[in-house]
Amino acid sequence: MEPIISIENVSYAYEGGEQDRVDALLDVNVRVDAGEFVAIIGHNGSGKSTLAKHMNAILLPTRGDVYVLGMNTRDRSKLWSIRQAVGMVFQNPDNQIVATTVEEDVAFGPENLGVPPDEIRRRVDEALALVDMTGYEQAAPHQLSGGQKQRVAIAGVIAMRPRCIVLDEATAMLDPVGRQEVLRTVRRLASEEGIAVVHITHFMSEAVLADRVIVMDDGRIALEGAPREVFSQPDVLRQLQLDVPQVTELALELARKGVRMPRTPLTVQELAADIHALLGGCAG
Amino acid sequence: MKVPSVVIGQYIPGDSLLHRLDPRTKILLALAMVVALFTVESPWSYLMLAVLVAAAVLSSRVPVKMVLRGLRPIAFILILTFVLHLFMDPGEELFTIWRLRATHEGLRIGLLTVVRLTLLIMATSLVTLTTSPIVFTDGLERLLNPLRIVGVPAHELAMMMTIALRFIPTLLEETDKIMKAQMARGADFESGGLVNRAKSMIPILVPLFVSAFRRADELAVAMEARCYRGGQGRTRLRQLRFGPADAVVAAATIVYLAAAVVVR
Numbered sequence: 052m053e054p055i056i057s058i059e060n061v062s063y064a065y066e067g068g069e070q071d072r073v074d075a076l077l078d079v080n081v082r083v084d085a086g087e088f089v090a091i092i093g094h095n096g097s098g099k100s101t102l103a104k105h106m107n108a109i110l111l112p113t114r115g116d117v118y119v120l121g122m123n124t125r126d127r128s129k130l131w132s133i134r135q136a137v138g139m140v141f142q143n144p145d146n147q148i149v150a151t152t153v154e155e156d157v158a159f160g161p162e163n164l165g166v167p168p169d170e171i172r173r174r175v176d177e178a179l180a181l182v183d184m185t186g187y188e189q190a191a192p193h194q195l196s197g198g199q200k201q202r203v204a205i206a207g208v209i210a211m212r213p214r215c216i217v218l219d220e221a222t223a224m225l226d227p228v229g230r231q232e233v234l235r236t237v238r239r240l241a242s243e244e245g246i247a248v249v250h251i252t253h254f255m256s257e258a259v260l261a262d263r264v265i266v267m268d269d270g271r272i273a274l275e276g277a278p279r280e281v282f283s284q285p286d287v288l289r290q291l292q293l294d295v296p297q298v299t300e301l302a303l304e305l306a307r308k309g310v311r312m313p314r315t316p317l318t319v320q321e322l323a324a325d326i327h328a329l330l331g332g333c334a335g
Numbered sequence: 336m337k338v339p340s341v342v343i344g345q346y347i348p349g350d351s352l353l354h355r356l357d358p359r360t361k362i363l364l365a366l367a368m369v370v371a372l373f374t375v376e377s378p379w380s381y382l383m384l385a386v387l388v389a390a391a392v393l394s395s396r397v398p399v400k401m402v403l404r405g406l407r408p409i410a411f412i413l414i415l416t417f418v419l420h421l422f423m424d425p426g427e428e429l430f431t432i433w434r435l436r437a438t439h440e441g442l443r444i445g446l447l448t449v450v451r452l453t454l455l456i457m458a459t460s461l462v463t464l465t466t467s468p469i470v471f472t473d474g475l476e477r478l479l480n481p482l483r484i485v486g487v488p489a490h491e492l493a494m495m496m497t498i499a500l501r502f503i504p505t506l507l508e509e510t511d512k513i514m515k516a517q518m519a520r521g522a523d524f525e526s527g528g529l530v531n532r533a534k535s536m537i538p539i540l541v542p543l544f545v546s547a548f549r550r551a552d553e554l555a556v557a558m559e560a561r562c563y564r565g566g567q568g569r570t571r572l573r574q575l576r577f578g579p580a581d582a583v584v585a586a587a588t589i590v591y592l593a594a595a596v597v598v599r
């Protein structure tokens with residue numbers, strides 16, 4: 052199957068003056084397939100946003116190539132097809148909502164694509180339903196909570212009928228409730244709508260929900276794999292200035308104290324089940 | 336001190352005929368009204384125009400107070416204009432106070448000028464009072480569209496208005512937050528002379544500008560990521576429709592205005 056996004060040997064340098072060249076990406080390879088939920092983690096300045104901006108041709112690689120559905124992002128004639136296929140949601144919800152009402156904002160992308168009015172209407176209603184914002188069509192952006200604004204931003208992307216959504220720390224400015232709302236929404240998009248999701252986050256509890264975790268460090272991919280693989284290497288993660296999820300931390304501490312944990316648990320539910328099984332085994 | 340939570344565009348929702356008209360009809364008729372106001376001379380003409388404005392205000396069911404509020408900023412200009420006409424225009428003496436000679440002509444022209452400006456403000460406010468800002472922007476964009484060939488950036492102007500409307504509440508909220516933060520650090524915005532008070536605004540305006548530029552930068556990237564490439568090839572969710580009601584109202588108003596212009 053053709054990958055949605057294929058990043059091949061990409062390096063990227065921000066050119067400042069003569070001396071301030073910042074190598075933000077160094078020989079990066081990433082592949083994103085349809086319906087996949089990929090999390091990208093990494094400390095501040097590790098190149099996550101730079102990588103995200105390569106996924107829909109906001110930035111073009113200094114070396115290497117990025118393909119979206121087989122289209123090279125360097126190909127100017129494919130620019131709009133590429134941006135239609137890969138949508139972006141950014142960190143600050145306030146700075147990505149363009150219009151003065153929810154429905155007008157969701158319509159912004161389809162309008163830019165030249166979609167006929169009746170079809171825009173249909174897409175707006177569908178997109179708002181998918182993110183649970185039906186009934187807010189006429190609301191003004193500043194009347195919404197952070198989580199609601201981000202869901203409107205997601206709806207704005209969905210209305211363009213993308214194959215992949217990239218969220219660049221889209222949950223970073225939200226309260227726990229807002230984060231929950233956004234996460235529930237994007238997981239559903241991946242599992243039910245088959246839209247690939249690339250979720251950049253610094254919350255490990257969000258990364259454990261992904262199918263695959265990519266760990267970035269100083270412009271390189273330091274670690275990649277299923278969440279359980281990645282998070283069972285706490286020492287490596289700490290070296291990369293990252294934490295393991297609290298539950299995992301607790302389990303590893305228990306293991307050090309001699310408790311024989313059957314696996315590396317990633318969520319509270321998993322840990323609870325494991326401990327229950329262990330106790331059940333003893334107390335019988 | 337608190338930053339007022341303004342209602343922008345002062346739109347008052349409703350479903351009167353005036354509310355339901357196409358924004359282009361309303362803008363064009365307001366323009367026709369302005370042209371009529373500046374061509375007429377006779378008091379009868381003024382009376383006819385005043386009746387039209389009054390009828391429009393009443394039928395819109397917008398509180399008269401709201402319509403008159405548009406006059407407040409220019410009240411001083413109105414009074415000044417009236418006084419200048421009254422005492423400066425040459426003509427037959429009406430009365431004299433302290434070497435200032437008021438004339439009949441001055442009184443007449445002064446009054447008519449005040450009526451003219453008042454009707455002008457009322458007619459134009461009525462458009463923004465009965466049209467939501469989004470619809471108004473849409474109408475303006477479409478009206479200006481033909482002028483693109485002579486270089487009027489119709490789409491860009493409309494997009495600027497939309498973004499301004501979108502960000503005014505956000506920036507007001509932010510101003511409020513910054514002011515509270517500065518007050519918590521002991522800043523004082525209320526006492527002192529004009530100079531001191533102006534100076535105390537600097538710690539508010541600087542962060543506000545910095546953040547506004549960052550917002551603009553991020554918004555531009557977000558818009559490009561959503562395939563924004565100017566007005567070309569762009570469709571709209573909301574379609575404006577020039578319907579039968581628009582045709583009837585426009586025709587009737589134009590005939591009435593023409594009659595008001597020619598009446599002696």
Ligand SMILES: Nc1ncnc2c1ncn2[C@@H]1O[C@H](COP(=O)(O)OP(=O)(O)O)[C@@H](O)[C@H]1O
Pocket residue numbers: 065066067073074075093094095096097098099100101102
């Ligand atoms: N516009 C820019 N100009 C110059 N350097 C930049 C720019 N944006 C980011 N960088 C640098 O590139 C590196 C990677 O940044 P970024 O991709 O934003 O990381 P992250 O999103 O993981 O925090 C950092 O060293 C950062 O300072």
Ligand SMILES: [Mg+2]
Pocket residue numbers: 099100101219220
């Ligand atoms: Mg970043």
